[in-house]
Every structure is written in C-alpha cells, then in structure tokens.
Amino acid sequence: MEIVGVIPARFASTRLPGKPLLSATGRPLIAHVVEAARRAQSLEHVIVATDDARIAQAVTDCGGAFMMTRADHPSGTDRVAEVAAAIPSARIVVNLQGDEPEISGATIDRLVALLRDDPDAPMATLAAPIVDEAVHRDPSCVKVVFSERGRALYFSRAPIPHTRDRDSSAPGPIGHLHLGIYAYRRDFLLALGKRPQSRLEVREKLEQLRVLEAGFPIAIAVVDEPHVGIDTPDDYARFVARFHAQHGQPA
Numbered sequence: 001m002e003i004v005g006v007i008p009a010r011f012a013s014t015r016l017p018g019k020p021l022l023s024a025t026g027r028p029l030i031a032h033v034v035e036a037a038r039r040a041q042s043l044e045h046v047i048v049a050t051d052d053a054r055i056a057q058a059v060t061d062c063g064g065a066f067m068m069t070r071a072d073h074p075s076g077t078d079r080v081a082e083v084a085a086a087i088p089s090a091r092i093v094v095n096l097q098g099d100e101p102e103i104s105g106a107t108i109d110r111l112v113a114l115l116r117d118d119p120d121a122p123m124a125t126l127a128a129p130i131v132d133e134a135v136h137r138d139p140s141c142v143k144v145v146f147s148e149r150g151r152a153l154y155f156s157r158a159p160i161p162h163t164r165d166r167d168s169s170a171p172g173p174i175g176h177l178h179l180g181i182y183a184y185r186r187d188f189l190l191a192l193g194k195r196p197q198s199r200l201e202v203r204e205k206l207e208q209l210r211v212l213e214a215g216f217p218i219a220i221a222v223v224d225e226p227h228v229g230i231d232t233p234d235d236y237a238r239f240v241a242r243f244h245a246q247h248g249q250p251a
Contacts, residue, residue, distance in 0.1 A: 002044045002045060002087070002089050002090050002091060003042055003043055003044050003090070003091060003092045003093075003094070003112055004043070004044065004045045004046075004047065004083075004084070004087055004090045004092070004093050004094065005037045005040065005043040005045065005046040005047070005093075005094045005096050005108070006046075006047050006048075006049050006080045006083045006084070006093060006094065006095055006096065007030070007033055007034065007037060007046065007047070007048045007049065007096045007097075007098050008048075008049045008050070008069075008076035008079040008080055008095070008098055009030050009033075009048050009049065009050045009052075009055050009098035010050060010051060010052060010055075010079075010098075011052040011054065011055060015231055015232050015233075016230070016231065016232060016233060016235075016236065019098075019099055019230065019236075020033075020050075020052075020055050020058065020098055020099075021054060021055065021058055022236055024236070024237075024240045025239075025240055025243045025244070027062065028058040028061075028062070029098075029099065029101060029230065029236070030048060030055060030058055030059060030062075030098060031058060031059070031061075031062035031064070032101030032243075033096065033097075033098055033099070033100065033101045034046060034048065034059065034062055034064040035062070035101075036100070036101055036102065036103050036104075036105070037096050037103075037108065038105075039104065039105030039108075040105040040106075040108035040109050040112075041105060041109055042108065042109045042112040042113070043094065043108065043112070045065070045087075046064065046065065046096075047065050047066065047067050047083055048064060048065070048066040048067070048098075049066070049067055049069045049079045049080060049082065049083045050066055050067075050068065050069065051068065051069050051070065051071040051073075051079075056068065067082075067083050067086065069082045069083065070082060074197060075197075075207045076095065076097075076098075076207070077095065077182075077189075077192065077193065077207045077210075078193050080093060080095045080184075080189065081189050081190055081192065081193025082193070084184075084186050084189050084190060084193075085190055085193075087186075090186045091185070091186060092112060092115055092116065092183055092184070092185060092186070093183070093184050093185075093186050093189050094108065094111065094112060094181070094182070094183045094184075095181065095182040095183075095184065096108070096181060097180045097181060097229060099229050099230040099231065100180070100181075100228070100229050100230070101230070101239065102228055102239070102242075103181070103225075104225055106225075107126065107179075107181070107223055107225050108181070110126065110221060110223055111124055111125070111126055111181055111182075111183050111221070112183055114126075114183070114219055114221045115183040115184075115185070115219060118219045120217065121151075121217050121218065121219035122184065122185050122188035122216055122217070123182060123183065123184050123185070123188060123189075123211060123216065123217075123218050123219070124182070124183045124218065124219040124220070124221070125144075125152070125178065125179065125180075125181060125182045125183070125208065125218060125219075125220060126178075126179040126181055126220070126221055126222070126223050127144050127146070127176040127177060127178055127179060127220055127221070127222050127223075128176065128177045128179055128222065128223055128224065128225065129172075129173035129176060129177075129222065129224075130143070130173050130174045130175045130176060130177050131173055131174060132174075133174060135177065136159045136174045136175050137159050139157040139158070140157070140231060141157075141177055142155055142156070142157060142177070142178040142180070142206060143155070143156055143157070143158070143159065143160050143175050143176060143177060143178060144156075144160075144176050144177075144178040144220065145160050145161055145175070145176070146176070146220040150219055150220050150221065151217050151218065151219065151220065152208070152212060152217075152218040152219075152220050154209075154212065155178055155204070155206050155208050155209060155212070156204060156206075157204055157205075157206070159175065160175060161175060176222065178208075179223070180229065182208070188216070192210065192211065195210060195214065197210060198210040198213040198214065199213065200212075200213050201213065
C-alpha cells in the first residue's frame, strides 16, 4: 500500500495569477514545491494535480509526475480526491500546498507518522505556535484550537482563542497557526470529496471545517516550523530573495 503526496495546482489565483509558473528564481514555483515534497522519506509518489496544460508541462520539465483533473472543483481537497480515486493502492494521501516551496521533508514525515500511528483518526494536520499578535489577528493566517488529546476543536480566520483578560504572564503561545497540509486515509478522502461544502466551510472559506461539521475527528500535532506560503507578490518576492541568498546568487 502506498503513501502518496498530491500537490493541487491551478493557474487562477485572485491575488497572484499564474502563481505556479512564476520563475524569478530560474525555475517555476511548482518545481520548487515538487522538489520539497521529494525530500520527504515517507512519500512513495508525488503527483501534481492540475487542470492547466502549462502547469503540467512545467512539472514534466522538472521530471515530476502530474494528473489532469476537472476544472470545476470547488476546493483543493476535491481535486486531491479525484487523484486518490485513480490510485486504488494508496493507503494514505497527503495534500501538499502548491504554494509552499520551503516545507521540509521532516515536517511531511511528521504528518504521515501522526496519521499512521493514530488508528482512530481518518485525517491529520499540523500547527505551529503563534508568538506574534499581528499573525494572530491576520485573517489570512488560519488559527486552530485543539483538545488535550490532540484533536482539532475549530479552525478560524478570527483570532482564536480570544483572550478576554489580557495577562502578559499567561504561559504558552498566543495561539496556534494552522499549517495547510493534510494527510487522509484514502477511503475517508473519497467519501469527503462526495460531501457538499458545509455551512461553516462556506462561511470561513476553510475546507477542513467540512470535516468537523460532519462530526469527524482531525488529529493535530504541533511542529516548530511555520513553513511560509506564497499568497501575494510580496510573499513571492521574499521567497525569491531567500532563495538567492541561500544559493549565493545576487538578488
């Protein structure tokens, strides 16, 4: 049985059109994401799920694998489910974000181990501590609260948990940032893909709320690495600068 990583990638993006093909580093962004996924020891296959021939060609050019999917999927989860349906041998399917080229292989492996070692959970994801109040209040940064057992209680763009009485001596982080990477048991993912979008999912624009609203548990582990997603031109410019600095290239 296989553990498969799937990277949903579409050309359209409200804030950064053509994001997967941006190539200021000399390589398309999607190629960097594929390379990052390959560093995970737990993934036996990495597949880019796309509905755009240009993205498919970029994946082929970097030696990656792709699968063409329908263009009308309402979410990345639904696109990943289409790929999972075509791989009957898959046991665990990891949904990797197509705009996170700096995720470490160790983080992906931690997620896979979390689901593999927790037979009661059909799905798992990760979080990182929030120490910056600006991040906690930023609606583009998704927050999560979870139980002592490591089960998600709620995800929101709002600053949760809300601190009613400000106490600078309160221990621990301000909250926890949800990292948009998921691992699913294949059968659960296929069933999830057939469910309509839920009320809370539509309201918050957060796919994972479909799972909680249906009453299913989501396992959560906390990691130190808050890998950085690319949502805006400024985000991409900072990634390019980091890439050049790491490789000793002029900006």
